Amino acid sequence: MILVAVGRVDRPGAGHRCGVRVGITAVRRLRFDDGTPVTAASGIAPLGDGWLVAQDDATHAAWQRPDGVARLRLLPPVEGLDRFSEAAGTKHLKPDLEVACPVEADGLPGVLxxxxxxxxxxxxxxxxxxxxxxxDVRAADLAPLYGAVAERLGVPVAQLNLEGASRAGDVLRWYQRGNLxxxxxxAGVEVPLEALVAVLLGRAGAGTVPLGAAHVLELGEVAGVGLAVTDAIALPDGRELLAAAAEDTPNPVDDGPVVATALVLADGGRVLDVTPLPEVDGQVVKVEGLALRGTDGAAVHLVAVVDADDPELPSPQVDLTVTPG
Known part of the structure; x- marks a missing residue:
């Protein structure tokens, strides 16, 4: 295990540091059963006896189970395409699914x-x-809800970049990835899960979902590049762990160099600690999905997926052990 102690991040107003420790216990490269890579992994959530991994550059997800990794179609092809990339000039067509969160619907387990x-x-x-x-897969256009979230957070629609979410009981905490x-x-906003799931089940309109409390998070910067939320997971004690990346990009669409990544401990919108994430094979990796595997005393065991921003590379899946402090 690689253990990393608390690192220094330029964050104004930093208060008590809790001494979060992060260790990597395993790294896997995700591939489908036919050998093709699982690319641009952007979210992960438990599904049945395995994990559902979202790809932000495709219309299908990867269902990872003990006996293999299968494709699961989430959306129909876009202009006849199921994968999208900047090199092919099709990046603007991708659905960019970034959040994967465990839910229940009509008594059945599921993933949103x-x-x-x-x-x-x-x-x-x-x-x-x-x-x-x-x-069973259902999809819905949620444009009115996205518009309401943009207004609540005070973010221009063109700058909206909702990349992460955690589930706290019956509430989804949905996070805007900032851009310094x-x-x-x-920033984050709370959304009642039952109301949101009802829209996906076709029982309500997207404009009927009420929004709860909103808050802003100051994560600081590294080498002049602001740290920004890429996913979140709720802890059993009510606090949250958020993955964050300092990616040098001027907008929510274009990729840029990632100069640092971190794990953030937060409580009700209050940042308690910012800790560097360990490198993988000597490289800074952009964790875009977090899921809870379990707890053992003070230790929290997570599974994370990494977006390599390369359509030819299989996404790493990383097991993390975190001691929040």
Missing amino acids: LLGSGSAARRTRGVLVTLDGDRP AAGVAN
Whole structure:
């Protein structure tokens, strides 16, 4: 295990530091059963006896189970395409599913997936439920909800970049990935899960989902690049762990160099600690998905997925052990 102690991040107003420790216990490269890579992993949530991994550059997810990794279609092809990339000139077509969160619907376990919201194609939600061993997939346009979230957070629609979420009981804490260069803050808003799931089930309109409390997070910067939320997970004690990346990009669409990544301990919107994430194979990795594997005393065991921002590389899946302090 690689252990990393608290690092220094330029964060104004930093208060008590809790001494969070992070260790990597395993690294895997995700591939489908046919050998092709799982790319641009952007979210992960438990589904049945395995994990559902969202890909932000595709219309299908990866369902990782003990006996293999299968494709699960989430959305129909876009202009005949199921994968998208900047090199192919098709990046603007991708649904950009960035959030994967465990939910229940009509008594069945499931996963809610949500787009980033920065363009019309990215304001869709997908609900996957599992009846026995059979997945059922439903999708809905959530544009009115995205508009309401942008207004609540005070973010221009073109700068909306909802990349992470955690589940706290019956509430989804949905996070805007900030951008220091564009003057956009990291911020979160609470959404009642039951109301949101009802939209995906076709029982309500997207404009009927009420929004709860909102808050801003100051995560600081590294080498002049602001740290920004890429995902979140709620802890059993009510606090949260948030993955964050300092990616040098001027907008929510273009990729840029990632100069640092961190794990943030927060409580009710209050930042308690910012700790560097360990490198993988000597590289800074952008963790875009977090899920809880379990706890052992004070230790929290997470599974994370990494977006390598390369359509040819398999996404790393990393097991983390975190001691929040």
